[in-house]
Amino acid sequence: MPFGNTHNNFKLNYKVEEEFPDLSKHNNHMAKVLNKDIYAKLRDKQTPSGYTLDDVIQTGVDNPGHPFIMTVGCVAGDEESYEVFKELLDPIISDRHGGYKPTDKHKTDLNFENLKGGDDLDPNYVLSSRVRTGRSIKGYTLPPHNSRGERRAIEKLAVEALTSLDGEFKGKYYPLKSMTDAEQEQLISDHFLFDKPVSPLLTCAGMARDWPDARGIWHNDDKTFLVWVNEEDHLRVISMQKGGNMREVFRRFCVGLQKIEEIFKKHNHGFMWNEHLGYILTCPSNLGTGLRGGVHVKLPKLSTHPKFEEILTRLRLQKRGTGGVDTASVGGVFDISNADRLGSSEVDQVQLVVDGVKLMVEMEKKLEKGEAIDGMIPAQK
Amino acid sequence: MKEGKMASSFTRILSSKRNVGILSLVGGSVAAGFLLHREHVTAGEPLRRRYPASAEYPDLRKHNNCMASSLTPAIYAKLCDKATPNGYTLDQAIQTGVDNPGHPFIKTVGLVAGDEESYEVFAELLDPVIKERHNGYDPRTMKHPTDLNASKIQSGVFDERYVLSSRVRTGRSIRGLSLPPACTRAERREVERVVVDALSGLKEDLTGKYYSLTLMTEQEQQQLIDDHFLFDKPVSPLLTCAGMARDWPDGRGIWHNNEKTFLIWINEEDHTRVISMEKGGNMKRVFERFCRGLKEVERLIQERGWEFMWNERLGYILTCPSNLGTGLRAGVHVKLPRLSKDPRFSKILDNLRLQKRGTGGVDTAAVGGVFDISNLDRLGQSEVQLVQTVIDGVNYLIECEKRLEKGQDIKVPAPIKQFK
Numbered sequence: 083m084p085f086g087n088t089h090n091n092f093k094l095n096y097k098v099e100e101e102f103p104d105l106s107k108h109n110n111h112m113a114k115v116l117n118k119d120i121y122a123k124l125r126d127k128q129t130p131s132g133y134t135l136d137d138v139i140q141t142g143v144d145n146p147g148h149p150f151i152m153t154v155g156c157v158a159g160d161e162e163s164y165e166v167f168k169e170l171l172d173p174i175i176s177d178r179h180g181g182y183k184p185t186d187k188h189k190t191d192l193n194f195e196n197l198k199g200g201d202d203l204d205p206n207y208v209l210s211s212r213v214r215t216g217r218s219i220k221g222y223t224l225p226p227h228n229s230r231g232e233r234r235a236i237e238k239l240a241v242e243a244l245t246s247l248d249g250e251f252k253g254k255y256y257p258l259k260s261m262t263d264a265e266q267e268q269l270i271s272d273h274f275l276f277d278k279p280v281s282p283l284l285t286c287a288g289m290a291r292d293w294p295d296a297r298g299i300w301h302n303d304d305k306t307f308l309v310w311v312n313e314e315d316h317l318r319v320i321s322m323q324k325g326g327n328m329r330e331v332f333r334r335f336c337v338g339l340q341k342i343e344e345i346f347k348k349h350n351h352g353f354m355w356n357e358h359l360g361y362i363l364t365c366p367s368n369l370g371t372g373l374r375g376g377v378h379v380k381l382p383k384l385s386t387h388p389k390f391e392e393i394l395t396r397l398r399l400q401k402r403g404t405g406g407v408d409t410a411s412v413g414g415v416f417d418i419s420n421a422d423r424l425g426s427s428e429v430d431q432v433q434l435v436v437d438g439v440k441l442m443v444e445m446e447k448k449l450e451k452g453e454a455i456d457g458m459i460p461a462q463k
Numbered sequence: 464m465k466e467g468k469m470a471s472s473f474t475r476i477l478s479s480k481r482n483v484g485i486l487s488l489v490g491g492s493v494a495a496g497f498l499l500h501r502e503h504v505t506a507g508e509p510l511r512r513r514y515p516a517s518a519e520y521p522d523l524r525k526h527n528n529c530m531a532s533s534l535t536p537a538i539y540a541k542l543c544d545k546a547t548p549n550g551y552t553l554d555q556a557i558q559t560g561v562d563n564p565g566h567p568f569i570k571t572v573g574l575v576a577g578d579e580e581s582y583e584v585f586a587e588l589l590d591p592v593i594k595e596r597h598n599g600y601d602p603r604t605m606k607h608p609t610d611l612n613a614s615k616i617q618s619g620v621f622d623e624r625y626v627l628s629s630r631v632r633t634g635r636s637i638r639g640l641s642l643p644p645a646c647t648r649a650e651r652r653e654v655e656r657v658v659v660d661a662l663s664g665l666k667e668d669l670t671g672k673y674y675s676l677t678l679m680t681e682q683e684q685q686q687l688i689d690d691h692f693l694f695d696k697p698v699s700p701l702l703t704c705a706g707m708a709r710d711w712p713d714g715r716g717i718w719h720n721n722e723k724t725f726l727i728w729i730n731e732e733d734h735t736r737v738i739s740m741e742k743g744g745n746m747k748r749v750f751e752r753f754c755r756g757l758k759e760v761e762r763l764i765q766e767r768g769w770e771f772m773w774n775e776r777l778g779y780i781l782t783c784p785s786n787l788g789t790g791l792r793a794g795v796h797v798k799l800p801r802l803s804k805d806p807r808f809s810k811i812l813d814n815l816r817l818q819k820r821g822t823g824g825v826d827t828a829a830v831g832g833v834f835d836i837s838n839l840d841r842l843g844q845s846e847v848q849l850v851q852t853v854i855d856g857v858n859y860l861i862e863c864e865k866r867l868e869k870g871q872d873i874k875v876p877a878p879i880k881q882f883k
Binding site for chain 1 (some may be wrong): 514515518519520521522525548549550551554558561562645647648649650652653703704709710711713805836
């Protein structure tokens with residue numbers, strides 16, 4: 083839980099050794115990077131809103147991690163966290179995002195016309211297509227740190243912006259705390275409803291405080307464009323549809339995002355963004371594009387091929403079960419999405435998904451015919 | 464710069480608290496500015512928006528806990544800018560109650576103290592909560608009696624055909640260190656050091672050993688599980704939302720005497736939880752060991768310049784307002800298969816000022832007609848009084864059970880006085 087300014091000053095009465103967390107059993111990015119020197123250097127600092135080093139790392143201290151899965155182990159409480167705690171966060175960002183340097187620049191490209199192809203993924207294999215990202219609203223602190231007043235102000239602004247959309251984006255907002263039973267049932271059937279976080283990665287960072295106050299779901303009437311308000315980020319924006327027309331999904335994603343951004347800018351609350359880290363989000367793993375573009379695709383044969391993992395790595399893709407992160411695949415259907423977030427643009431990342439999935443479907447078809455795929459294995463992208 | 468002076472500034476904190484000097488910082492941003500001269504912070508003026516209290520007031524319409532019953536917008540507005548000297552705020556104190564709306568039948572407390580001063584700085588909210596939770600005890604006008612003289616107990620050895628085990632527990636907080644919802648890692652480790660050091664001075668039947676949660680071996684862990692001594696990382700959202708599980712298992716551990724009749728939990732929900740127990744019905748001996756052990760631990764920490772948090776208004780200060788006063792729960796596991804089926808059972812318990820639980824503890828069901836019967840009250844009566852109440856009450860329940868066995872009728876006793 084985040085503590086106020088005066089509490090951090092009180093902690094400074096103790097020596098570094100006395101306050102330094104025991105990370106001997108930990109396996110996360112924060113634990114790999116944080117040492118007593120960095121702790122000593124950063125522990126008396128605070129962002130202007132009062133977020134401190136101990137706030138940043140609490141989730142990583144409380145969740146030692148898993149021998150196989152490397153979690154990030156820290157969060158940002160506001161935009162300035164990435165500046166004030168640079169010394170800790172830059173190496174973590176570098177580790178997590180393939181060696182991204184503090185001097186690197188991130189390219190943002192939400193011009194869907196720059197995407198090549200993507201409208202012809204075989205619907206016999208590609209069951210659905212989806213692109214999601216997050217956005218933080220400048221001038222407010224992030225979910226680990228924000229107060230009820232702030233969270234409500236974020237909701238109010240978001241709802242104003244979203245309900246002013248029209249055309250294919252005309253839709254409705256459902257606040258979590260006042261939705262009817264019927265609305266709740268419908269949102270569950272549509273697989274739109276998000277729940278109070280139970281993952282200790284999130285709860286230990288204070289993101290579930292005051293639930294369900296100021297949380298809600300907005301979606302367009304067509305049910306192809308969905309926004310979560312005040313879950314792990316200020317906004318999570320999702321464009322999706324059945325079938326393999328990723329191009330159309332990405333078009334709607336880009337157009338919708340840009341429309342929303344315009345409205346926020348008019349209210350003097352644009353999105354948090356800078357040319358080094360791209361879009362600023364709560365978790366350092368979502369910096370850059372914050373984009374996860376993916377498909378649910380049937381790959382029963384390819385997924386059992388000994389080179390499956392290697393193919394994915396070379397294509398810069400990752401697999402998940404169809405329940406999302408940390409789930410298993412069912413019936414040979416996988417969720418395949420881009421692995422990268424920072425250092426390449428939205429168009430770049432969706433292009434990798436489109437090209438990579440197309441290739442894998444062709445491989446699947448070859449394997450169905452009993453043919454070898456060795457010649458098709460790509461070079462590292 | 465402050466590190467070298469830590470020992471002396473610590474003593475100063477202690478002596479000022481002994482003299483009950485309560486500081487209350489008013490106007491959060493002013494205090495923050497005053498304390499916060501930091502050249503190293505990059506940005507300029509604080510950007511954080513200041514919202515009026517009305518915009519920050521929690522939505523408690525679906526809530527059923529003591530905090531929600533007492534926290535009016537006016538009280539919130541008055542207290543939301545205040546902080547204790549350690550920096551603990553109202554929003555932190557009530558967070559657990561905001562996050563856990565409660566149950567229609569079970570009314571939880573819904574707030575915690577981050578330190579001793581919380582009970583003063585936020586008295587306007589805490590006093591009515593204490594009054595509601597402790598059945599009318601008014602901290603503004605009443606005094607709490609402390610009495611750990613076990614020799615005053617009358618009878619207290621139960622019929623072991625009915626009473627399977629006897630147990631007394633309480634908690635103690637170390638004055639000068641923040642409580643589990645707010646303590647820093649260094650403070651928590653300090654609590655562990657102070658208590659473990661004192662416990663190593665216990666002798667004779669109280670001689671024992673400390674098992675740190677971070678360092679215990681697999682074998683020690685298994686033994687503690689088999690003895691039903693091991694406590695786990697809290698999973699109840701009532702505790703986790705209050706920040707009590709932070710940094711687990713750092714600074715946590717279990718101490719018990721070699722005879723396994725005196726047990727202390729360190730840094731779970733309170734700085735210490737102290738438990739005296741044994742199989743069978745000798746509650747008198749359990750309580751005698753309880754008092755002796757507690758007094759000896761107190762003497763040992765005082766030798767080293769520490770003391771327990773206590774005042775005459777609220778008795779022993781613990782994290783949860785429900786455990787103020789004695790913090791004492793004295794109980795037995797007792798076989799009452801016939802009585803428990805009698806429709807008058809609940810009323811009998813009420814009048815005797817007892818409560819029943821299942822044998823797994825709070826929120827569990829009874830198994831095989833065996834109940835956990837303990838005192839209802841914590842604050843406003845002394846330890847001796849409460850244990851006597853349990854003894855007298857359990858003896859009455861056993862008499863009822865015996866009468867029902869013989870086909871005789873039983874009587875609902877007159878309600879005993881709450882505040883003596």
